Amino acid sequence: HANCSGPAPAPKPDPDDGRADEWARELRLFGRVLERAACLRRCKRTLPAFQVPYPPRQLLRDFQSRLPYQYLHYALFKANRLEKAVAAAYTFLQRNPKHELTAKYLNYYRGMLDVADESLTDLEAQPYEAVFLRAVKLYNSGDFRSSTEDMERALAEYLAVFARCLAGCEGAHEQVDFKDFYPAIADLFAESLQCKVDCEANLTPNVGGYFVDKFVATMYHYLQFAYYKLNDVRQAARSAASYMLFDPNDSIMQQNLVYYRFHRARWGLEEEDFQPREEAMLYHNQTAELRELLEFTHMYLQSDDEMELEETEPPLEPEDALSDAEFEGEGDYEEGMYADWWQEPDAKGDEAEAEPEPELA
Template sequence: MWLALAALLAAAGAQYERYSFRSFPRDELMPLESAYRYGLDQYSTENWPESVNYLEVSMRLYRLLRDSEAFCHRNCSAAGQPPPAAAAAAAGGALAELRLLAGVLRRAQCLRRCKQGLPAFRQAQPGRDLLEEFQRREPYKYLQFAYFKANNLPKAIAAAHTFLLKHPDDEMMQRNMAYYKSIPDAEEHIKDLETKPYENLFIRAVRAYNGDNWRTSISDMELALPDFFRAYDDCTAACEGSREIKDFKDFYLSIADHYIEALACKVQCESNLTPIIGGFVVEKFVATMYHYLQFAYYKLNDMKNAAACAASYLLFDQKDEVMKQNMVYYQYHKDKWGLKEEDFQPRSGLAFWWKSCLS
């Protein structure tokens, strides 16, 4: 039995082997809801290969839609801003309101042009409930069992793990994972199929840090930071996508509802993007990266970067006594290391990002 199972444990392919935002396969372009519902229909009739195929397609269609929303909102973010002269002249009243609405119209025009050129928006758009189902990784619940029944144990193991990261208390999936872990060599297939590049960079950086390989740790951590910020910006941009209008409301109430819905989505972005490593959430993820960087730079005698990373960390945790002592230490020796007052400020752009998270 064990030999037969082990023979099935070929390397699990990545969930998004065929995914490309720039050149999405034409044969897979279809409405997200249609692909997903068809995959579930095939699941209910125990047509496992067909179910797997369409559930995987639906996962790629969901990513395409998210990436397309982020692409357009990122490219049109400046379209709604008034020219500097007009902004300075806006003192209030009806004129200011007209300028605000003009900005909304400019951005809407930009978004309309952008979306007309992207295949994801040429399909029937899914409802908010379905999008939230994908955000919660619900399709992996079905994929896990379909993979298992299709004798693809590597992907079944990976799908079960991917689902459990969002649903750690799901008893059925816990039992499935316990069974998978009893199979020889199963551990190598326990991977998050939705992992982001910055997560792998962070893990590599921490491993290098633990091995006192400071330069490698810094290199990977410095790559992880901007990649996380890009993922965060893409997440918040995607939150400004289409919304369902279920009833008729006053103009301003309708606008307010849209902004509240978008804001509620944006508030979840940081927690949704925070890595779960070894079953544990990396609390204060951005601050943690600066904590590692601060010490690594210190070990390389790069006090200028060490001080800036310490100041950046303190933006997120002003009560951390160890980091406060580090800052006192750097300031005490500033003449010895040639540090200036500006070297004790958080990194450029970080304060703006931090304030945007609070607002």
């Protein structure tokens, strides 16, 4: 779907006098929607994947949550394919780290095979995840040049995957009831909004059983300090400004920016060097606007029956689950999936050292 979701031909500009009637503006808006739909239809005709029926939305959500792996690991275990069972169980836990039963199975399988942490494989891992983890290891070892190279690559790869995720949210939608014109359009848009907002959480890496909080901001956090250590203060300042988009109240990063500004003449910095990077601005503005629109739909567009809390049933567990007795003496119950190399940047980015910092007002 992403291949067909590029920008449509540029629309005609609105009249400069600003006096266009409401009906005219609305018709132009829907005219652009029709043009984009026609363009999308022409593109999809050339792609065989779109000639088959679209899967149900619930099925897509099950795959997004990696639910099939919850059953696959047990089936593989019963088939005596333990190595594949380990990979399937670990893959499920990477998206569902608090699922205790699957964690228990994984420890049992690992105890039978003596599988080391570094041998665990996430079958659904995104390319940027391994690059990010390598960049963090290089950062912790003091190899800041290699760390910045990998972190920049991880950032670029994540943003590319994020853009594809947004495009995928504009696929087919199920219509389950009859509604008036505008509420029907709003429902379709709200469903797409929810999917797009979920992209950020669904693409966040799991490290040692914990999701990396504010993943994009964290990458700029590492870049800020690593660039400073490499004496590339221009990039350090821009990385700090980019981080502040996502956490404007971080006092340590505020002090870092004050430090860079105080010594701007020493490093030849201009005002533009204290502006966030372009891709950071785009990502921040895009995600903030999506969340704002979704919040509006939750507040004002929910139907009466949706306002009531519904009881949801937990997913079914595989039948014939192993009893506690079968686990006695088997395996080693570990709290984490990774060794203890994971660290936050020292002092949240390490206040720039080597010279005293000016006091914040």
